[in-house]
Amino acid sequence: MAVLVCGGTGYIGSHVVAALIEQHEEVVIIDRMATGREKAVLGGKLYLGDLNDPKILDTVFKENEIEAVIHLAASSLVGESMTQPLAYYRNNVEGTLRLLEAMHKHRVDKIVFSSTAAVYGDPERIPIREADRKMPRNTYGETKLAVERMLHWAEQAHGIKYVILRYFNVAGAHDNGLIGEDHDPETHLIPLAIQAALEQRESMIIYGADYSTKDGTCVRDYIHVMDVAEAHLLAVNSLRNGGKSAVYNLGNSEGYTVKEVIEAVKKVTGREFPIQIAPRRQGDPAVLIASPDLIMEELNWYPKRGSLEKMVESAWEWHRTHPYGYAESKQGPWRGELLS
Numbered sequence: 162m163a164v165l166v167c168g169g170t171g172y173i174g175s176h177v178v179a180a181l182i183e184q185h186e187e188v189v190i191i192d193r194m195a196t197g198r199e200k201a202v203l204g205g206k207l208y209l210g211d212l213n214d215p216k217i218l219d220t221v222f223k224e225n226e227i228e229a230v231i232h233l234a235a236s237s238l239v240g241e242s243m244t245q246p247l248a249y250y251r252n253n254v255e256g257t258l259r260l261l262e263a264m265h266k267h268r269v270d271k272i273v274f275s276s277t278a279a280v281y282g283d284p285e286r287i288p289i290r291e292a293d294r295k296m297p298r299n300t301y302g303e304t305k306l307a308v309e310r311m312l313h314w315a316e317q318a319h320g321i322k323y324v325i326l327r328y329f330n331v332a333g334a335h336d337n338g339l340i341g342e343d344h345d346p347e348t349h350l351i352p353l354a355i356q357a358a359l360e361q362r363e364s365m366i367i368y369g370a371d372y373s374t375k376d377g378t379c380v381r382d383y384i385h386v387m388d389v390a391e392a393h394l395l396a397v398n399s400l401r402n403g404g405k406s407a408v409y410n411l412g413n414s415e416g417y418t419v420k421e422v423i424e425a426v427k428k429v430t431g432r433e434f435p436i437q438i439a440p441r442r443q444g445d446p447a448v449l450i451a452s453p454d455l456i457m458e459e460l461n462w463y464p465k466r467g468s469l470e471k472m473v474e475s476a477w478e479w480h481r482t483h484p485y486g487y488a489e490s491k492q493g494p495w496r497g498e499l500l501s
């Protein structure tokens with residue numbers, strides 16, 4: 162029987178696919194390849210299609226014996242979600258609704274869902290625990306929370322068991338050197354700083370240096386993408402073994418400021434680049450740090466690549482050897498031009 166990975170050509174999805182294949186799992190992927198890359202797929206059977214299309218879902222479930230679903234397919238840019246909220250509801254909420262309808266129809270009753278620290282909004286305490294207040298500050302987080310609630314009710318009525326993984330800030334690349342992060346446009350801090358180190362950008366912008374944190378910049382909990390991928394394997398196995406539905410934070414329980422991350426990039430790459438301070442970015446909470454105690458206790462997961470320097474080294478290795486991502490040369494708007 163196969164594991165269906167929705168969004169398996171994306172950054173995190175491709176690492177989940179690689180981890181499944183390393184465990185000799187049969188893998189089926191569905192992806193509309195909006196932000197994903199075919200070259201990121203190291204194995205499995207790939208369907209090009211959109212979750213909002215019930216016909217392609219029907220085909221995937223009919224042509225394969227699907228045992229469990231790992232659902233990473235989503236639109237996930239916080240800023241974009243504020244200007245296109247309805248598109249985010251359509252893709253993230255309606256897309257998941259279609260997926261759950263197909264699972265119900267084809268009697269598939271296990272799903273692992275990619276949620277986010279963004280469901281918490283401004284946390285009521287640090288480190289954040291799963292039961293803490295959830296009050297998203299952006300549409301992206303709101304759509305993920307809506308899906309979490311949908312999963313709850315789908316279990317009540319249809320017996321679909323779920324594991325919800327609330328990732329904090331995912332970083333780094335696979336140790337095999339073949340896959341890594343390649344977003345266009347890139348919005349994440351570590352790859353952007355590396356682009357500045359590679360002189361693909363003129364400078365690096367810090368969004369807000371007036372937060373009440375130790376150096377005035379935002380604090381985030383970074384987690385290596387391979388540690389994230391391993392958590393998915395444990396989650397699938399837990400559901401296979403009759404484990405209960407559950408919600409887990411996925412982070413390292415350590416926070417680093419934006420300035421600390423930029424310093425780590427300068428140290429690891431051995432390169433200097435200019436920094437500009439800009440106003441705060443809309444929707445950014447000051448501090449997000451996970452308590453991952455629950456997933457450690459219940460699934461025996463623990464992060465193996467937790468240090469910031471190791472994560473930056475891992476990301477640097479990928480970007481240094483793949484300066485244009487999966488493209489072999491400068492292509493597309495940002496690849497050939499300097500952006501600030």
Ligand SMILES: NC(=O)c1ccc[n+]([C@@H]2O[C@H](COP(=O)([O-])OP(=O)(O)OC[C@H]3O[C@@H](n4cnc5c(N)ncnc54)[C@H](O)[C@@H]3O)[C@@H](O)[C@H]2O)c1
Pocket residue numbers: 167168169170171172173174191192193194195196197198210211212213232233234235236237252256275276277278327328329330331332
């Ligand atoms: N990157 C992070 O730090 C982070 C943190 C928290 C949560 N997440 C969540 O993890 C998941 C993966 O994130 P990522 O960074 O790998 O993003 P990504 O954009 O690289 O990957 C998402 C993939 O899903 C596909 N997709 C999107 N909508 C689809 C649809 N309707 N039908 C079929 N395919 C569709 C895209 O084409 C892409 O390949 C997302 O759900 C995201 O919200 C990411």
Ligand SMILES: O=c1ccn([C@@H]2O[C@H](COP(=O)(O)OP(=O)(O)O[C@H]3O[C@H](CO)[C@@H](O)[C@H](O)[C@H]3O)[C@@H](O)[C@H]2O)c(=O)[nH]1
Pocket residue numbers: 237239277278279328329330331348349350351353365366367368369379380381419442445449
């Ligand atoms: O050019 C940049 C880019 C980012 N930042 C800051 O760096 C921090 C991290 O930003 P980013 O890498 O964009 O991640 P987040 O906005 O924290 O969001 C990520 O992490 C969240 C969970 O914490 C997920 O929900 C999101 O999907 C994922 O993109 C934030 O304080 C940003 O303001 C800058 O200062 N300059």
